[in-house]
Structures are given as structure tokens and as C-alpha cells.
Amino acid sequence: MFHVGYTVQGVWRLLKRHGWSCQVSVRQALERDEAVIEVWKAEVWPRAKVPRTTWAPTSASRTRVASR
Structure with a gap:
């Protein structure tokens, strides 16, 4: 909103x-x-995780591709 950036250390100090x-x-929940956590990590998390994009040249233009 205000275009201000903070480092992790700066946020911690603030x-x-x-x-x-x-x-x-101090202790874990009863x-x-x-x-169940292991099943979720093995089955659900891989489907929910967004795949990393590889580097590829892209257009610097902010306009949309013209439709025909």
C-alpha cells in the first residue's frame, strides 16, 4: 500500500x-x-504445492496478447 519494504531483521526490530x-x-497439542500428518504430507501437500517455474525468456510488455 505504501511501497515500503522491510528485511527480516528490520521487521523483528520493529x-x-x-x-x-x-x-x-512448551508442549504439543493433545x-x-x-x-494423519504424515499421510497429509505424503498425499495432499504434493498436489497443493505449486510447481516451480523454470527460467525462460518472457515478454516485458504489460499489455495482453491481442485476440483475433
Whole structure:
């Protein structure tokens, strides 16, 4: 919105300045099911993950291709 960029370190300093801290849970949730997580990682995640695009020359033009 304001065209301002921050580095990871800059965001961390900004958050600390405003009283935020890194919070990590002491223990895992009782409802956590490792078997279901492994199935999700093996079956669902590969379908949801966007394939990486390889480098290829592209057009620098912002206009759309004319339709015929």
C-alpha cells in the first residue's frame, strides 16, 4: 500500500520495539495425530504445492496478447 519494504531483521526490530516477542509452545497439542500428518504430507501437500517455474525468456510488455 505504501511501497515500503522491510528485511527480516528490520521487521523483528520493529516488532520488538512494540513489545512483541517470539513465542513457542512448551508442549504439543493433545489432539495432534502424527499418522494423519504424515499421510497429509505424503498425499495432499504434493498436489497443493505449486510447481516451480523454470527460467525462460518472457515478454516485458504489460499489455495482453491481442485476440483475433
